[in-house]
Amino acid sequence: MAEDKILLAHGSGGRLTHDLIRQVLLPRFSNPLLDVLDDSAKIHHPSGTIAFTTDSYVVHPLFFSGGDIGKLAVCGTVNDLAMVGATSSYLSLALIIEEGLPLSTLDRIVSSIQEAAEQARVTIVAGDTKVVEHGKGDQLFINTSGVGWVRPGVNLSGTNPKPGDKILLSGTLGDHEMAILSSREGFHIQGSINSDCAPLNDLVEKMLDVCPSIRCMRDPTRGGLATTLNEIASASNTGMIIEEERIPVRESVRGLCELLGLDPLYLANEGKLIAICPPEAAHPLLTVLKSHPLGKEAEVIGTVTAENPKRVVLRTFIGSHRIVDMLTGGQYPRIC
């Protein structure tokens, strides 16, 4: 790597994060389960396939409109499991607490964890607490790991998509990242944008009931839709064409993007999913999505192509085409 120190941009979820993973981590730990880089590892066992994942949460501020670090820590890991087809699961919970954190703050967050776990129907079965000196952490960091059984007969992976497949998006882009930004000091944005932070496992279960042949699901978190689609295009060696006018973005989020010069395609989401399915399954899947509270604004946003392998192309509002690359540089740090 060109840098000799870790920069905040290494945590952006974009190209620098990828470089860090591919250049520093993967060479040491390379194995078939890890190398596919899906949201969860799938461990095959005679009695079924186990999904296993872990995620750490360092969001700042701890509380934001539509959620907090606790809710995020449950939903994020539940969603990573759901994206490989494990819809009921067990979590571990590790808290790294900075000395001086008000107990009432911790209590609020733990209540939120409890509520989110109940909503997601997951059980927290292991945990750990550590306290670090004042100034050595930032109030609270959380790690959750999760395990779950992958539904039999389901095979979701970024390597699966084929030309002709349809790309579905479950709702509006950018709500989470914009909620975090507008909750931060110094932004003074009036009117609130709520984070979309939500557990997607129930929605995924209903989608798989109707269409077990879904090829791939991902939740477009850091790096946004653009980065996630690029990852899938790369893993499956296909191209993708998406339609700008089909991609739902809330008006308030678009407004803020215009103001800050950001692109909604690169904003982080915490309660949205991308599903890629055979063309004949697109319509029934869209119906399932639209009838679920977390998929009301779902759309078929594009198609997998044989042309332009490993590239994502956007057809703009005005009918022109442009290539959509993965996030470079990094928009804002510590959004999840």
Added chain:
Amino acid sequence: MKFVDEFRNKELATALIRKIQTVSSRPVHLMEVCGTHTVSIFRYGLRSLLPESMKLISGPGCPVCVTPNRDIDLAIALTRQKDAILVTFGDMMRVPGSTSNLQREKAEGRDIRMVYSPLDALTIAKDYPNKRVIFFAIGFETTSPTIAAAILQAAEERLRNLFILDSQKRIPPALQVLLQAKRVKIDGFILPGHVSAILGTTPYEFLSREFGRPAVITGFEPLDILHGIWMLVNQIEDGRADIEIQYRRVVHEEGNRIALAKIDEVFETNEAEWRGLGSIPESGYRFKKPFLSMDARTIPVEVDSPKEHPECLCGEVLQGVIAPTDCPLFKTVCTPENPVGPCMVSIEGTCHTHFKFQ
């Protein structure tokens, strides 16, 4: 979204493109001065929709990109001083100086903070009365009134720990230098919308008077840009060279007098150094007497002479002499993760835009 969706209408865009194709009878080279225009042109793939005989050239309108190494080196030296907090806009963090950048300095432990408004620098100065808070002020005429307003407020509140490292620039003198240098063929200018909302049309009159070039002050949505291009092409075909306004919903001939008065209260024009273009008379500012005590350039620090990367062609890109793809470093050594020059850093930098959208 109101005032946005109306300007991204496919049918109207198609109609405008057809009109441009019908009117345009000869090859033309148009410069879009502003980085926001460059981003919009790429984001909406406008180049691919225009006649092949029409060449759009990106100009020097990215304030981050034109900030010379000398100023970045000075900012870094200032952050290394005891009890200093450097405050700046986000894009400046990654711009390479001669040997380091602000992002790396931050990772080394210097207190460097990103803000969205110059007024945030005031708040920080009030919150840390025992620290020297230095605002690294970059920007064109759009940003300068707010910077001036922050300085006026700081003076009124007698804030003694706020300093300004002024690296602001004025657009019209740079256009004059580009035309005088004759290194690049420019038949007309797509002028920046927001800079012109402050300036009005008068400061651009030299373009037509002295150089016989038409110009259209243009908005940033795809229909604005296509409309602006159509107006420009019409002028060229008619043999006219006027300063016209397409972006009527924001820009008036006389500009924004209140904003101009704020700038005038704090600054007087001065020679300024631009990356790639060198020193240009009247293209920057210096503090007027009552505000001299806020000038961060008076803080004694030692800075080595600036060093440019020998192969970086940002300067040529900023003048429109070459396209980013003509630079041997583009995409090979110079990427948004590892930028060699500022044009690859800023979200409005020409190289970054080419990298991201091509």
